[in-house]
Amino acid sequence: MSETSIVAIIVAVLALLGGGGFWGYRQFAKEAPVRKRDADIAVAEKSQQMALAVADDLREDYTRLRTDLNAEREERQKLTGRVDSLETHIREQDKTIRRLRDAVRLFTAAWDDLTSRWQHYRQSEHPPPRPNITID
């Protein structure tokens, strides 16, 4: 590329940007001037809008958290119900196991009695009495 074409490019770029800048300057001048106080008001308004946007975001967060909390509370209540019914179930099973142990103890005693008094029972007319056990 020759020096003439580079110079032409440089002049064209300068003319374009300089001309564009001056045109922008004229466009600005056509509008009514903005005073410092008004510009400060505009900035304050923007800050207020931003603060409101932040507050809105926080409110959305809060609503979402409240919904989540309610859902969690419902789940917890359901779980409490299940735990209560399980507790009752376990208590009943404990009772059954206790009764079964008692029964086993009675049967063992009856068996021991049968073993120790075998001679007597063998010669007796009647069988030994049935241990008194009731299991529901």
Place this chain on the structure above:
Amino acid sequence: MPTHVFQPSRNPPRWWDRLLVHPLDMTVAVVAVIFGLLVIASLFIPEFIPSKSMDKMPDPVIILVSGFLGTGGFLSLVGLNWWGDKVSHGWSIEQFGWWLAAGGFATYAISVAWHYPGSAFSWGVPLSLGLGSVIRAVSIIMIEQSVRRTLAEVEDHKHE
């Protein structure tokens, strides 16, 4: 995002506050002014060569490029530190300054790239500064439009 912009507590702000809010804009504008002045000075002092690629260019081009950079940087600084009541005047001057500085940086980059194409950093930096200047000019136009729009909204609220 406002958390990344220094918020001056004084109104009107002092020069130090302005520098803290616009450190890079101020630096680029000052660089443009210094560059413009140095290249203009080289026209009067033949043995002083601040830029080898500019030195190889014809005088009118040197005057144009340094004139754009110097004037652009100066106008950007004036607009950026506008002290008057009409802030829109500051915006218009600053955006004009950034377009001029962008032209100066871009053409300087073209000149360096033509003379020393292998020295990518030497022409890449001014080209980037030119792009940055264009973005700043566009952002000022957007600031101006946003303020006018907000003011119109505030006016509408008052009349409601």
